[in-house]
Amino acid sequence: MNLTLLKEFFAGFLRTRHIARHFRRLALLENFTDTTVSREVPPTLAQTLVSAANSDTGQLLNNLGSHTDGLSELEADARRAQYGLNEVEHEQPLPWWTHLWHCYKNPFNLLLTLLAVISWLTEDMKAAIVIFSMVVLSTLLRFWQETKSNQAADALKAMVSNTATVLRR
Secondary structure (H helix, E strand, C coil): HHHHHHHHHHHHHHHHCCHHHHHHHHHHHHHHHHCCCCCCHHHHHHHHHHHHHHHHHHHHHHHHCCCCCCHHHHHHHHHHHHHHCCCCCCCCCHHHHHEEEEEEEEHHHHHHHHHHHHHHHHHCHHHHHHHHHHHHHHHHHHHHHHHHHHHHHHHHHHHHCCCCCCCCC
């Protein structure tokens, strides 16, 4: 129970900072190890797949509206118009000001900001300046580190290529 709450809290944390894209593989692996997830194929899909596997190649290609030598450009364009492009959706990176706000907005920084305001209101300028500089320094350091790590993760993702060879008639 507590582990589930912790996972939900962490997932919410990742979603609010728009960095969940770096943890998708972990979520995929968790699906394989989680026993509460049903891995059963729906009966209609299972029946369709079994009938496709057992059918003759020519019959299957005819049912799918394809040919042994692939689709023509016209047929491919018609399928693209009907089903859309065959592309993987990519998450857009955050603008820098939103990322900076997310780096500032954590309970520790908010508490220190409150303490700095209280110190300023009580005319303890030295404490207010020190606390405020701690908040600024920690926010900028976190912003810089996360920016560098996001750039490194994006560079690693750019090294992975997903390509397919398509033969046309």
